[in-house]
Amino acid sequence: MPGDVAASRPPSPFVPTPAPDGGGGPGALWRVVAEAFDAASAEREPPPRPPVPVPVKWKARRVASLDLGAPLLALAAGDLDGDNQAEVVALTERHVVVLRPAARGLAEVARAALPSDPASIRPRDAVGTVVIAHAAGAPSEIRARASTRGRGGRWVLEGKTLREVGSVLAFPLCADVAADLVPGRNYFAGGPGGADVKDPSIGFYTARCRDDVVDRAGRALRAQATVELGGGVTVALETRCAARDASCTPHRELRVEGVGVALELDDVDHDGTIELITSGAGAPGDADAVVVWNLGEGGVGKKPVFRRGFSGGVVGLVSGDVDGDGDREVFAAVRLMGARKVDIWLLD
Amino acid sequence: MAARLSGAAVVCAVCALGSFVGPRPPAALGESRPRYGGGAVGTLLGEPTTIDPVAVRSHADAAVVGLLFETLYEVGSDGVVYPQLAAALPEIEQDRARIALRPGLHFQDGSSLTAVDVVATLARVRASQAAGWLLVSVTDVTVDGDAVVLTLSSPRKDLARLLATPWTAITPRGLAPKKDGPVGAGPFRFTGRKKDRLELEFWEGHTAGRPYLDKLTLRWFDAADDEAQLYETGGAHWSLRGATRFAGGSPKHPTTELESPATLLVFVGFGQAHADVLADLDFRVALDRALARGGLATVGTGERAVPAADPVPVDLGGPALSAAAADPRLAEAETALARAAGRVRSLKKDRIGALVLEILVADSRPDDREVASRVVRALDKLGARATITAVSAGDLARRVSSGACDLYIGQASAELATPAMIYAQAFAFAGDRASADKLAGGAITGVHMRETFAARLPIIPLYHRAVRLHHRADLRGAWFDGSARLGVAELFVWPSR
Numbered sequence: 001m002p003g004d005v006a007a008s009r010p011p012s013p014f015v016p017t018p019a020p021d022g023g024g025g026p027g028a029l030w031r032v033v034a035e036a037f038d039a040a041s042a043e044r045e046p047p048p049r050p051p052v053p054v055p056v057k058w059k060a061r062r063v064a065s066l067d068l069g070a071p072l073l074a075l076a077a078g079d080l081d082g083d084n085q086a087e088v089v090a091l092t093e094r095h096v097v098v099l100r101p102a103a104r105g106l107a108e109v110a111r112a113a114l115p116s117d118p119a120s121i122r123p124r125d126a127v128g129t130v131v132i133a134h135a136a137g138a139p140s141e142i143r144a145r146a147s148t149r150g151r152g153g154r155w156v157l158e159g160k161t162l163r164e165v166g167s168v169l170a171f172p173l174c175a176d177v178a179a180d181l182v183p184g185r186n187y188f189a190g191g192p193g194g195a196d197v198k199d200p201s202i203g204f205y206t207a208r209c210r211d212d213v214v215d216r217a218g219r220a221l222r223a224q225a226t227v228e229l230g231g232g233v234t235v236a237l238e239t240r241c242a243a244r245d246a247s248c249t250p251h252r253e254l255r256v257e258g259v260g261v262a263l264e265l266d267d268v269d270h271d272g273t274i275e276l277i278t279s280g281a282g283a284p285g286d287a288d289a290v291v292v293w294n295l296g297e298g299g300v301g302k303k304p305v306f307r308r309g310f311s312g313g314v315v316g317l318v319s320g321d322v323d324g325d326g327d328r329e330v331f332a333a334v335r336l337m338g339a340r341k342v343d344i345w346l347l348d
Numbered sequence: 349m350a351a352r353l354s355g356a357a358v359v360c361a362v363c364a365l366g367s368f369v370g371p372r373p374p375a376a377l378g379e380s381r382p383r384y385g386g387g388a389v390g391t392l393l394g395e396p397t398t399i400d401p402v403a404v405r406s407h408a409d410a411a412v413v414g415l416l417f418e419t420l421y422e423v424g425s426d427g428v429v430y431p432q433l434a435a436a437l438p439e440i441e442q443d444r445a446r447i448a449l450r451p452g453l454h455f456q457d458g459s460s461l462t463a464v465d466v467v468a469t470l471a472r473v474r475a476s477q478a479a480g481w482l483l484v485s486v487t488d489v490t491v492d493g494d495a496v497v498l499t500l501s502s503p504r505k506d507l508a509r510l511l512a513t514p515w516t517a518i519t520p521r522g523l524a525p526k527k528d529g530p531v532g533a534g535p536f537r538f539t540g541r542k543k544d545r546l547e548l549e550f551w552e553g554h555t556a557g558r559p560y561l562d563k564l565t566l567r568w569f570d571a572a573d574d575e576a577q578l579y580e581t582g583g584a585h586w587s588l589r590g591a592t593r594f595a596g597g598s599p600k601h602p603t604t605e606l607e608s609p610a611t612l613l614v615f616v617g618f619g620q621a622h623a624d625v626l627a628d629l630d631f632r633v634a635l636d637r638a639l640a641r642g643g644l645a646t647v648g649t650g651e652r653a654v655p656a657a658d659p660v661p662v663d664l665g666g667p668a669l670s671a672a673a674a675d676p677r678l679a680e681a682e683t684a685l686a687r688a689a690g691r692v693r694s695l696k697k698d699r700i701g702a703l704v705l706e707i708l709v710a711d712s713r714p715d716d717r718e719v720a721s722r723v724v725r726a727l728d729k730l731g732a733r734a735t736i737t738a739v740s741a742g743d744l745a746r747r748v749s750s751g752a753c754d755l756y757i758g759q760a761s762a763e764l765a766t767p768a769m770i771y772a773q774a775f776a777f778a779g780d781r782a783s784a785d786k787l788a789g790g791a792i793t794g795v796h797m798r799e800t801f802a803a804r805l806p807i808i809p810l811y812h813r814a815v816r817l818h819h820r821a822d823l824r825g826a827w828f829d830g831s832a833r834l835g836v837a838e839l840f841v842w843p844s845r
Binding site: 116118119120121122123124125127150183184185186187200201205229231260261280281282283284285338 | 380381382383384425426431435436448450451452453552553554555556557558559560824825837838842
């Protein structure tokens with residue numbers, strides 16, 4: 001059901017024990033031991049490291065105007081090449097495009113065509129999702145799917161080339177969450193946790209996750225925001241609580257109304273509370289606004305931290321440390337309906 | 349130890365479950381996604397006379413066929429041709445074009461839509477007298493697995509565009525649709541027809557997505573102001589003939605406007621009731637020169653009207669009407685009439701006064717009556733008399749196709765944007781398949797196309813008009829394609845706050 005968010009516990013911060021195949025009896029024994037060790041590690045809590053707040057001044061500044069060759073559907077950010085600087089990935093109706101800082105803005109460095117497999121039934125307004133998945137010991141990969149194609153793909157960045165390394169069938173919403181569209185409609189079926197709902201009128205527009213942040217006390221935090229068909233967003237916050245930590249609330253749900261399909265979650269100012277960065281829930285083609293809400297321990301702030309109107313529609317919101325200075329940059333992609341050209345705004 | 353820790357975490361999670369409700373943003377700005385549901389009452393530019401794709405003639409016919417049926421390709425709002433039932437653009441190698449179909453296609457009755465249906469449909473188009481000119485370059489159509497292969501007599505860069513026209517919409521097994529229960533693969537299903545309206549409902553399985561509206565009522569009117577009055581009083585979601593009955597009025601609901609390109613040709617067509625007169629080229633030239641086209645710019649309810657003597661719209665690169673041609677050129681008209689009179693006795697000066705021609709107009713296109721009155725005046729300048737007869741669109745179509753009329757006011761939407769195909773369409777509408785085939789097949793090109801048209805005058809172009817949509821502000825997503833057809837499947841209701 002909409003809003004029935006299935007956010008999982010924040011992932012273990014410990015790196016898995018290497019357990020290669022082979023090795024006969026000793027190798028098998030090693031793998032059993034490694035698995036048990038990892039299971040135990042997964043339940044351990046590392047010493048909390050409270051975040052160190054950094055001052056953030058929210059201010060919108062246009063940094064780039066890009067012709068992406070097709071209408072933009074979604075944005076994601078992550079370090080694709082291991083240089084500790086995040087790339088911004090744009091998913092359009094036809095391509096995956098990797099952007100990096102250039103001069104004072106962003107510029108394209110790589111592009112790959114989406115799989116050519118035709119979609120049987122697709123929604124009238126194109127829908128797309130893109131995430132960057134990090135796996136220990138493997139290069140980070142882009143997972144993306146657009147409704148304009150019959151399947152999605154997985155790509156890795158090699159130099160200035162995107163190499164397709166596999167396909168995805170469902171729409172990736174988070175690294176570990178995917179969903180299918182209701183056939184012919186512009187929303188996903190059931191709930192993002194995979195609930196099997198037959199009623200085509202039940203669903204949600206999108207979901208977004210964040211699991212590389214900590215709360216004020218330094219406990220690992222995972223947030224998952226789900227935009228419902230009515231325009232409300234439910235944010236599930238899961239905190240990795242130690243066994244005897246009575247002050248820790250492992251699960252909270254917050255709610256904000258009037259949210260569009262472009263949104264982002266992050267602790268931009270490193271104060272231990274997550275910011276929910278949203279577009280508005282108006283009609284397609286209307287003017288739009290980016291609104292930043294602080295999701296504190298007492299709930300959603302009464303007033304937004306930041307609000308900025310745009311004459312176009314906000315089609316994508318993304319945060320990432322694109323310059324490698326340790327702070328997150330938040331970008332908004334603004335465009336007129338159906339346009340291939342987007343304006344990229346830096347918001348902090 | 350792991351199990352103990354995990355259990356404790358679960359207990360803690362349950363006891364500490366919290367829920368908070370946040371505030372609402374201060375304004376209703378933003379960009380979400382179109383919502384599904386609701387219904388709309390709209391209007392057509394006249395009564396549709398057919399739901400058979402190959403028989404499409406008017407703007408209303410094309411609009412209805414486009415909602416019930418689907419084509420291999422479509423022309424998007426950006427003017428670009430996109431695959432619709434086809435999986436991709438045609439793969440053309442020498443004289444063969446292979447078109448793969450999307451997987452899992454169905455008709456509205458649940459039956460599969462396969463390459464067999466496409467081949468049968470295109471074969472029917474080729475064989476049809478009315479629309480065969482369109483595929484004159486196609487010499488054969490065959491099934492190739494999940495694809496169709498078209499054999500071409502000459503390379504066609506515009507093949508996808510041809511296969512995006514309503515005449516090529518796919519029907520089950522290529523058969524003519526049933527009048528009372530057509531089954532197509534378009535975004536809407538037929539649910540009923542009454543005297544003045546067509547009832548449709550959404551089809552969930554449309555390949556380009558379920559339309560946003562649940563139900564659609566498309567109406568037409570035979571009185572000039574009824575459409576505007578219905579809209580003004582809140583009885584319709586859009587009007588194509590003004591937002592209010594009287595100037596200075598105010599519609600019940602907040603209203604916005606959208607206008608299409610001026611590509612819909614209004615023309616004088618010829619029947620065979622007085623075949624000796626009407627088939628004479630010089631008589632047609634005389635009528636053409638006697639028309640006061642400049643005044644046609646004011647016909648209608650405020651939409652753009654561009655007087656024209658050529659079927660190719662100015663908006664598609666056609667020639668603009670010269671200032672001289674906007675006014676009657678009576679000297680030229682009389683000279684041409686004198687030449688005609690040398691061959692046709694009833695056009696001689698002492699006999700032409702006895703000639704009475706009937707001009708047919710569709711009663712559901714009120715503007716056409718005003719247009720016809722201007723044709724009457726032009727004939728009067730030539731010394732001939734004429735009467736205007738308003739008939740139902742169905743009667744008009746029947747009488748035109750059988751030639752049982754003198755003159756009629758017709759419509760031709762620019763389904764194809766190239767001059768050759770627009771000229772070909774004009775000849776096809778006049779029943780001159782040989783010339784239509786030559787033009788569509790590329791046997792006549794360049795300036796010769798215009799010369800051929802002038803030498804035959806199969807129809808007399810009057811003006812190109814736009815379609816101006818007045819719609820409720822809470823009806824969103826409106827757009828027109830290049831042939832001035834409204835993108836009804838993209839309309840959605842977004843309540844105003």
